[in-house]
Amino acid sequence: MSVSQISVFLENRPGELAEITGLLAAQNIDLRALNIAETTDYGVIRLITNCNDEAARILNEAGFILFRNEVTAVAVPDQPGGLNRVLKLLAAAGIDIAYMYSIFSESKGKAFMIMKLSDSARAEALLEAAGLAGIVPGTDALVGKE
Amino acid sequence: MERYYQPEIECAAPEILRQMQNEKLAAQVRHVWDNVPYYRAKMEARGLTPDDIRTVDDLKKLPFLTKDDLRETYPDGLVAVPLRDCVRIQSTSGTTGKRVVGYYTQEDVDLWEECCARAITAAGGTNEDVVQVCYGYGLFTGGPGLHGGSHKVGSLTLPMSSGNTDRQLQFMVDLKATILCCTPSYAAYLAESIHERGLRDKICLKAGIFGAEAWSEEMRHDIEKSLGIKAYDIYGLTELSGPGVSFECSEQSGMHINEDHFYAEIIDPDTGEVLPEGTQGELVFTALDRKAFPLLRYRTRDICVLSREKCSCGRTHVKMKKPRGRSDDMLIIRGVNVFPSQIEAVLIEQGYQANYQIVVDRVNNSDTIDVLVEMTPENFSDSLAQITKQEKDLVGGLKSMLGIHVNVHLVAPKSLARSEGKAVRVIDKRKI
Numbered sequence: 001m002s003v004s005q006i007s008v009f010l011e012n013r014p015g016e017l018a019e020i021t022g023l024l025a026a027q028n029i030d031l032r033a034l035n036i037a038e039t040t041d042y043g044v045i046r047l048i049t050n051c052n053d054e055a056a057r058i059l060n061e062a063g064f065i066l067f068r069n070e071v072t073a074v075a076v077p078d079q080p081g082g083l084n085r086v087l088k089l090l091a092a093a094g095i096d097i098a099y100m101y102s103i104f105s106e107s108k109g110k111a112f113m114i115m116k117l118s119d120s121a122r123a124e125a126l127l128e129a130a131g132l133a134g135i136v137p138g139t140d141a142l143v144g145k146e
Numbered sequence: 147m148e149r150y151y152q153p154e155i156e157c158a159a160p161e162i163l164r165q166m167q168n169e170k171l172a173a174q175v176r177h178v179w180d181n182v183p184y185y186r187a188k189m190e191a192r193g194l195t196p197d198d199i200r201t202v203d204d205l206k207k208l209p210f211l212t213k214d215d216l217r218e219t220y221p222d223g224l225v226a227v228p229l230r231d232c233v234r235i236q237s238t239s240g241t242t243g244k245r246v247v248g249y250y251t252q253e254d255v256d257l258w259e260e261c262c263a264r265a266i267t268a269a270g271g272t273n274e275d276v277v278q279v280c281y282g283y284g285l286f287t288g289g290p291g292l293h294g295g296s297h298k299v300g301s302l303t304l305p306m307s308s309g310n311t312d313r314q315l316q317f318m319v320d321l322k323a324t325i326l327c328c329t330p331s332y333a334a335y336l337a338e339s340i341h342e343r344g345l346r347d348k349i350c351l352k353a354g355i356f357g358a359e360a361w362s363e364e365m366r367h368d369i370e371k372s373l374g375i376k377a378y379d380i381y382g383l384t385e386l387s388g389p390g391v392s393f394e395c396s397e398q399s400g401m402h403i404n405e406d407h408f409y410a411e412i413i414d415p416d417t418g419e420v421l422p423e424g425t426q427g428e429l430v431f432t433a434l435d436r437k438a439f440p441l442l443r444y445r446t447r448d449i450c451v452l453s454r455e456k457c458s459c460g461r462t463h464v465k466m467k468k469p470r471g472r473s474d475d476m477l478i479i480r481g482v483n484v485f486p487s488q489i490e491a492v493l494i495e496q497g498y499q500a501n502y503q504i505v506v507d508r509v510n511n512s513d514t515i516d517v518l519v520e521m522t523p524e525n526f527s528d529s530l531a532q533i534t535k536q537e538k539d540l541v542g543g544l545k546s547m548l549g550i551h552v553n554v555h556l557v558a559p560k561s562l563a564r565s566e567g568k569a570v571r572v573i574d575k576r577k578i
Contacts, residue, residue: 005528007526007527007528009521009526009556009558009559010558011556011557011558011561016558037530038530039530039534041555041556041557042521042556042557044528044529044530044533046528063558063559063560064558064559065521065522065523065526065558065559066523066526067523067526067527067528069527069528071528098529098531099529099530116528116529
């Protein structure tokens with residue numbers, strides 16, 4: 001449930017994001033998740049694709065600055081209180097969440113979230129034990145199991 | 147072992163050098179008096195005749211020349227020989243106003259090229275070397291000066307001129323260039339390109355001679371590390387001949403002024419008083435040998451310090467510290483003097499590139515200064531919190547260096563123009 005993520009530095013200019021999605025589309029790369037954190041001048045766009053190595057190569061060649069790391073995929077029960085259950089578990093273990101965002105997915109009964117956690121190894125063991133381990137369907141960077 | 151192009155002059159005993167300067171100065175003042183009515187009138191206005199100037203100690207009596215005088219006499223009002231004796235002109239880029247045109251006799255060209263030959267030799271150059279000159283050729287003095295100097299040393303000279311980075315790198319590799327001559331910003335750009343293309347192991351460079359724009363010690367360190375070379379500073383101005391007015395030796399702690407040709411003074415830019423050695427002030431030059439364009443007491447606008455401390459290289463000529471900035475590059479922001487080199491030093495210290503742009507404006511009668519900085523892989527991560535913290539640190543670093551608040555804008559890599567000539571680092575939008 002550890003999953004590979006690419007972050008890209010993006011200056012706030014019309015068409016910048018479209019340039020990235022255009023480059024990926026041209027190589028038939030499928031976006032599995034996307035999140036933008038922004039300031040007035042720039043943003044950090046975080047991506048998970050079906051083929052991160054290829055996506056990173058293309059963006060790197062196009063002159064973008066990238067950062068790659070592992071984040072945690074979490075399966076959140078798709079019902080009232082579902083996310084709360086996950087967050088309570090992490091809070092009780094003293095694990096911080098730096099950021100989180102959701103995944104494009106069609107899995108029934110579950111909403112998949114991506115989280116950047118302060119102690120991912122311990123968090124992932126806890127989540128797995130609680131049946132909350134997530135995956136990102138359709139990625140080649142999948143580690144762990146459903 | 148230190149090499150010299152003209153050891154008998156470069157290492158001359160101080161009293162012999164002084165004697166040489168005194169004799170040349172007296173003859174030069176006579177030459178100007180006889181042939182340049184514009185300057186003669188300035189001397190007459192002070193009640194001076196050539197007999198009043200016998201030694202360099204008498205120089206302080208003479209009136210200054212400034213860029214305004216050059217503009218007023220444009221193009222040839224200060225030329226001291228018949229045009230039939232001139233063989234060349236060179237010209238400034240005109241970035242600070244009207245172009246300045248300098249005239250040269252063959253003798254003037256030779257002495258200029260000898261000055262550049264001294265610089266190349268001090269950087270370790272011999273007739274075994276391959277010198278790649280990627281300063282611009284043409285009106286700009288950079289290309290022709292180092293080109294001529296390289297010929298005088300007997301090095302194999304690659305007259306590349308500026309630009310066309312692909313071709314620069316191809317020749318650098320194929321022809322095994324050992325000495326690179328260009329602006330420091332282009333050297334940094336070439337270094338970047340060399341690493342991007344994985345050519346680091348294929349280049350044979352051992353030294354670089356970089357001038358024509360201000361650069362910091364941090365930038366020197368970066369270029370030296372990146373290319374595995376020694377990077378030497380060189381200084382000059384078209385009004386006096388071009389590059390080679392002064393140059394660095396192996397000690398790399400200031401540039402020896404070729405003072406057998408160019409006598410240097412430091413003055414208080416406000417009062418014009420000559421300041422004692424070791425005091426910071428405006429650099430003023432008197433050309434002792436130039437025939438066609440013999441400027442006396444020319445104010446450079448460059449702010450620096452002179453030092454006569456004994457140099458380990460054996461040269462006896464006075465050293466000038468790296469100019470702290472041209473006084474006309476100096477920005478005054480809300481009354482505070484700001485030199486772009488100070489901003490550059492903070493950027494490099496915090497892991498950013500020396501490629502940046504300063505935008506100065508005036509909003510509601512108050513000056514604003516914005517610095518555009520390219521994001522680097524080292525400073526980027528998935529954490530916006532971390533990036534904004536680094537940005538705050540940069541603002542803090544600039545504030546403590548300059549004493550004023552600077553707005554920092556992080557921009558995409560390579561989005562600021564890389565200069566192949568002089569970098570346009572400052573955009574001043576103020577309408578004052």
